[in-house]
Amino acid sequence: MSEQKIEKLLDKMTITEQIGQLIQLSADAFQHGKAVISGPFVANHMSQEDMYNAGSVLGISGAKTVRDVQSDYLTHSRLHIPLLFMADVVHGYETIYPIPLALGATFNPELAKQTAAMAARESSAGGVHVTFAPMVDLVRDPRWGRVMESTGEDPYLNAVMAEAQVAGFQGDDDTPDQQHIAACVKHFAAYGAPEGGKEYNTVDISEWRFREQYLPAYEAAVKAKSLLVMTSFNTLFGVPATANQKLMRDILRRELDFHGVLISDWAAIAELIKHGVAGSLREAADKALSAGVDIDMMSFAYARYLAEAADLSPELTRLIRQSAKRVLVLKDTLGLFDDPFRGLNEEIEAKELSSSANRAVALKAAEESLVLLKNQGNVLPLSHSTRIALVGPVASSNDLLGSWSWKGENAPMPTLESAFRSEFASVLVASGTDYHAITKSKFNAAIAAARQQDVIVALVGLPSSESGESSSLTDLQLPAEQRQLLKALRDLNKPLIVVVVSGRPHVLGEVNDWADGLIYALFPGTMGAPAIAKLLSGAVSPSGHLPMSLPRSVGQIPVYYNHFNTGRPLTYTPTDDQDRYLSRYIDSPDTPLYPFGFGLSYADLVLTGCQIDRDTVTKDGQVRVTATVENRSEVPGTTVVQLYTRQMVGETVQPVQVQRAFKKVAVPANQSLKVEFVLSVAQLASVHLDMKRRVDLGEYQVMVGLDAANVLSTEFVVREVE
Numbered sequence: 001m002s003e004q005k006i007e008k009l010l011d012k013m014t015i016t017e018q019i020g021q022l023i024q025l026s027a028d029a030f031q032h033g034k035a036v037i038s039g040p041f042v043a044n045h046m047s048q049e050d051m052y053n054a055g056s057v058l059g060i061s062g063a064k065t066v067r068d069v070q071s072d073y074l075t076h077s078r079l080h081i082p083l084l085f086m087a088d089v090v091h092g093y094e095t096i097y098p099i100p101l102a103l104g105a106t107f108n109p110e111l112a113k114q115t116a117a118m119a120a121r122e123s124s125a126g127g128v129h130v131t132f133a134p135m136v137d138l139v140r141d142p143r144w145g146r147v148m149e150s151t152g153e154d155p156y157l158n159a160v161m162a163e164a165q166v167a168g169f170q171g172d173d174d175t176p177d178q179q180h181i182a183a184c185v186k187h188f189a190a191y192g193a194p195e196g197g198k199e200y201n202t203v204d205i206s207e208w209r210f211r212e213q214y215l216p217a218y219e220a221a222v223k224a225k226s227l228l229v230m231t232s233f234n235t236l237f238g239v240p241a242t243a244n245q246k247l248m249r250d251i252l253r254r255e256l257d258f259h260g261v262l263i264s265d266w267a268a269i270a271e272l273i274k275h276g277v278a279g280s281l282r283e284a285a286d287k288a289l290s291a292g293v294d295i296d297m298m299s300f301a302y303a304r305y306l307a308e309a310a311d312l313s314p315e316l317t318r319l320i321r322q323s324a325k326r327v328l329v330l331k332d333t334l335g336l337f338d339d340p341f342r343g344l345n346e347e348i349e350a351k352e353l354s355s356s357a358n359r360a361v362a363l364k365a366a367e368e369s370l371v372l373l374k375n376q377g378n379v380l381p382l383s384h385s386t387r388i389a390l391v392g393p394v395a396s397s398n399d400l401l402g403s404w405s406w407k408g409e410n411a412p413m414p415t416l417e418s419a420f421r422s423e424f425a426s427v428l429v430a431s432g433t434d435y436h437a438i439t440k441s442k443f444n445a446a447i448a449a450a451r452q453q454d455v456i457v458a459l460v461g462l463p464s465s466e467s468g469e470s471s472s473l474t475d476l477q478l479p480a481e482q483r484q485l486l487k488a489l490r491d492l493n494k495p496l497i498v499v500v501v502s503g504r505p506h507v508l509g510e511v512n513d514w515a516d517g518l519i520y521a522l523f524p525g526t527m528g529a530p531a532i533a534k535l536l537s538g539a540v541s542p543s544g545h546l547p548m549s550l551p552r553s554v555g556q557i558p559v560y561y562n563h564f565n566t567g568r569p570l571t572y573t574p575t576d577d578q579d580r581y582l583s584r585y586i587d588s589p590d591t592p593l594y595p596f597g598f599g600l601s602y603a604d605l606v607l608t609g610c611q612i613d614r615d616t617v618t619k620d621g622q623v624r625v626t627a628t629v630e631n632r633s634e635v636p637g638t639t640v641v642q643l644y645t646r647q648m649v650g651e652t653v654q655p656v657q658v659q660r661a662f663k664k665v666a667v668p669a670n671q672s673l674k675v676e677f678v679l680s681v682a683q684l685a686s687v688h689l690d691m692k693r694r695v696d697l698g699e700y701q702v703m704v705g706l707d708a709a710n711v712l713s714t715e716f717v718v719r720e721v722e
Ligand code: GLC
Pocket: 058, 088, 132, 186, 265, 266, 469
């Protein structure tokens, strides 16, 4: 539909109908194919007519259900404006791929794009038009349960993954075809930096830091043409994001040139009252609309305009029309005016859902997301004939999907027992403990199984229900019951392989010491079980790398690689009291237990060289950096070569490292590989006190590493003229 036609349609719409396009209702508004007035809708004075006037709904999916609701809805729509269906297809629809934090661990954006495209195919066949993903909030505090939804602590990795996921969901442009869906990048902005890691808590960072480290991933998603953006619950620069004109109008719409639909998070407009920036629902609505929020997700603030539409100011009337237009344009972009049932297809749905092709993608992603942290004495991989005792709460729960796993529970999932039986001749399963409770009988059964077998594989961690939204923790250790079991297993003096299955980094402490083999499995999804079993048998070689630093203690948080140097950096291990006046803790090493970017292979891969093709370069130039990786073993291995830079002097302080590029490479046995990076000087731009990004002249360090901590470096100078 042309813009003129949309304008003509708007001219025909009453103000009430225009406001209707700005209202999003939850799934329970439409039951058995019809609008149902219940609970919150009655309490918010919604009539049946109002319900049918709402422009979108979240949480309904399934070809038949969507067809029934859309068909009934259109009979009540005077101007035949179709209903828009949105859902949280965050890491899969029915086939669930690894949680986004695990996707980050793959360091494989092409694979991330594939998984999103798979989810788009499954969900569009199921009638979904928009997904509330990707979530690209930078995260540095694993106390916050939603770190699972992000791809981690690095602005660059997050930006690369954001772009890949938007392209996967939407197709390579901003007009999704019938096999793709609209992306909604979230949560704008900086929701991942709540004080204390406490859910929904205050975010208070400087604009300079926001622009330098938190904004890039959102910017990448908008550049990749994400059709929607979702506001975040938190405050930023002293104002809740949902009413924040600076954030929404100045930065998002003007600077990032975003013209799509801005939707609030659930009830976030009404929450402006609790935040203390609005005295009434009406004022909350005015503030959100003035900030440019187009759709009100379930706060009824906009719906209340229905009651008071008579006295709207010309400015608010203009804003309402502008927002309604953006919603109509989105519906038109998705082809809904031509076909209100676009994409929806029972036959394709039946074929697509959990298809072997989709499961193959989910398996590959799960395999590549697993991070090998420790392999003492090359205890791994295990031979097929190894007799395994499979213990720990996850061995029996098989809770591998993680939070926000849409319809994942509907799909039959390979269990850990079945997967291990496919890889090993003898497997005994005895969980030994629940996640937070232990019984003598269970405990004794696990010890007995361990005594009987050669190797103990302990699958520990937290359940999906203790991950995701409203799951903040003050204690990141594994539960005491699980540590009690692990200690007893350690005392048996048999090879102990620990697999941590969770949605966040934990404080591993003595578990790290007890484990001979240690693997981090951030909820790996539907195919997580075969991925873990294949990794332990060597059918698959580990290639995951940490997307977040693993802290030694909660006291260390936030601990992340791209920190500033401070005036008293701890660049060595203090030897005596003379050194006490340094930036450090006196009760703990300063480094994380495992650094960002860390991950082992079964091969012995060593970085042996870092060359640069020039030592001076102009601002419009580029440098070529060549890293050499040697495989000093008889088996092939895959690793992630990371390229970091450091600006030695700037107008503001500069991080000691900033990742600029990475390459995931396979290195054949007993061979070495040269990995070349082309680094354009423009990539080195940093935010200045005037809040503008530009490149500074001067000295830069360039580092290559297989993780952020162990790097080889060289330097170059950016000059006006070479
Ligand atoms: C939730 C989340 C958001 C999600 C929305 C709809 O509260 O914050 O990420 O997309 O509500 O479920």
